Amino acid sequence: MIQLTPRRGTPMPDLLERLGSRGPFGDHHPVKVETYAEEGELIVRCELPGMNPERDIHLTVEGTVLKISAKRGREEHGYHHTEFQYGAFTRSLTLPAGADADQIKADYDAGILTIRIPLRESGAGKEIPVARRGR
Incomplete structure (x- = not known):
């Protein structure tokens, strides 16, 4: 099965997760991914809205x-609050094992990248x- 590349641990990830941290020290990643097998293919779907x-x-x-x-660029609107992630x-x-890297295909629709x-x-x-x- 597919494995996510591990990230470096931090001394306080549990505390930050309990506090709802979505910052660099939490386990939340800005690119949400789901994977599943379907008819001889591994499907990887990523949420990448507005790109x-x-x-x-x-x-x-x-x-x-x-x-x-x-990469998502920031749009300047003179706002006071945003929860969007930029950068x-x-x-x-x-x-x-068995993945055919030469035949990978990808498409993007409605904010979802499907590989x-x-x-x-x-x-x-x-x-x-x-x-x-012999002896």
Whole structure:
């Protein structure tokens, strides 16, 4: 299954989570992700509302890591309060065994980025014979 790249721990994440922290020390990530398998593919869906996919969202594969990068610019309105998150966001996911990185496809609709990662059939393991050394 897919694994999220671990983040560095902090000495107070439980306290900040109890206080509702959505800041840099909490376990909340600005890019929410869900994954599931469907008909020979791993589906990764990311909430990225209000973005232009051609300009603001970038996907790369380096080895077995899929990197999702996005950037949301701040619009100045003279407001006094905002709960929107602005800036650059990155999420790295380790691809599962059998993932075909050359065939990954992505689309963006209604604020959701959907990434489809084909999974090759992982056949039975191959037994390797062990030869007996002569004396």
